[in-house]
Amino acid sequence: xKLQLAxxxxxxxxxxxVFAAGDQPAWWHSHGHGGGGVTAFGKPGxxxxxxxxxxxxxxxxxxxxxxxxxxxxxxTIRFNVKNAGKEKHxxxxxxxxxxxxxxxxxxxxxxxxHAEVNAVTLDGGMSGVLIWQFTKSGSVPFxxxxxxxxxxxxxxxxxxx
Ligand SMILES: [Cu+2]
Numbered sequence: 300x301k302l303q304l305a306x307x308x309x310x311x312x313x314x315x316x317v318f319a320a321g322d323q324p325a326w327w328h329s330h331g332h333g334g335g336g337v338t339a340f341g342k343p344g345x346x347x348x349x350x351x352x353x354x355x356x357x358x359x360x361x362x363x364x365x366x367x368x369x370x371x372x373x374x375t376i377r378f379n380v381k382n383a384g385k386e387k388h389x390x391x392x393x394x395x396x397x398x399x400x401x402x403x404x405x406x407x408x409x410x411x412x413h414a415e416v417n418a419v420t421l422d423g424g425m426s427g428v429l430i431w432q433f434t435k436s437g438s439v440p441f442x443x444x445x446x447x448x449x450x451x452x453x454x455x456x457x458x459x460x
Contacts, residue, residue, distance in 0.1 A: 336416055339394055340439040341459075343416040344375035344430035352377040357421070359384035361448050363441070366455035375432040376457075382421040388448065389420035392431055392441045392457070402444045433459040 336343045350371075355378050356364045370376055382388045391398060419427040433439060436459050443453035 337434075338417070339435070340392060340417075341431055341433045341435065344377070344432040346377075346430055348375050348432075349377040349430060350374040352379055354379045354381070355390060356380075357382045357384060357388035357390065357443065357453075359386050359423075361443065361451040361453035363390070363443070363453065363455040368455065368457045370433050370457055370459055372433060372436050372459050375430065378419075378429040378431070379426065380419050380421065380429055381426045382423055385423040387420065387422050387445060388443045388453070389418055389445060390429060390441055391415075391418040391444055392429070392439055393417060395440050398440055398442045398444065398449070398454075402442070402449045405444045406446050433457060435459060 351374070353368055353376055355368075357380065358364070368376075378390065380390050391401065393401065417429075417431065419429040421427050439457040439459060441455050441457065442449050
């Protein structure tokens with residue numbers, strides 16, 4: 300019994316180290332744990348308080364159109380995202396580091412169930428919605444993190460004024 304407990308503590312400690320090393324960024328689980336999903340790049344938008352809608356198209360040449368989007372600080376944007384291609388694509392908002400981290404994870408895992416509030420993943424020909432409030436000035440990168448797509452330059456940025 301004592302040994303089992305020790306093993307459990309050791310495993311827990313190890314897990315803590317892994318998390319601290321950045322395998323699981325805070326935003327990954329930011330929603331549903333209080334704080335309203337607030338991240339360094341904004342927070343999930345309230346569908347009832349949308350400032351305006353912006354159409355974003357994703358295509359098989361691994362491009363977002365538009366790739367640069369300007370918003371004002373505090374605005375809640377409803378992104379009407381359309382996958383105009385045949386392949387699967389996604390639009391994920393995050394910091395540069397978080398996107399890269401998640402991209403590496405995607406390459407290993409093939410597929411992640413995308414229930415995250417900062418992402419919309421769409422099969423070819425499908426449309427979806429991503430509602431986000433940009434609370435801080437600066438540049439918020441977004442990207443498609445499907446294997447190969449990010450490397451091919453499927454990325455863009457939201458410039459928050
Ligand atoms: Cu893509």
